[in-house]
Amino acid sequence: MTNLAKKPLRASAATCARSLAALHDISLWPDLQSTGHAARTLAWAKQNDRIQAVEDAMDTAKRRGVF
Numbered sequence: 290m291t292n293l294a295k296k297p298l299r300a301s302a303a304t305c306a307r308s309l310a311a312l313h314d315i316s317l318w319p320d321l322q323s324t325g326h327a328a329r330t331l332a333w334a335k336q337n338d339r340i341q342a343v344e345d346a347m348d349t350a351k352r353r354g355v356f
Contacts, residue, residue: 323329 323332
């Protein structure tokens with residue numbers, strides 16, 4: 290059984306920079322539109338990782354009082 294109430298890990302400055310840059314990145318678009326299952330699945334996984342990085346960066350910014 291896992292503890293779901295754990296605080297998320299703090300994002301580093303490099304993670305924040307990468308996640309904010311990912312907001313404007315459309316490089317995965319061709320793979321997301323691919324008819325190949327493997328390419329599309331990999332692109333979705335990368336996209337979800339980028340979304341999670343952005344959410345982590347926003348949480349870190351809120352904790353530091355930026356927002």
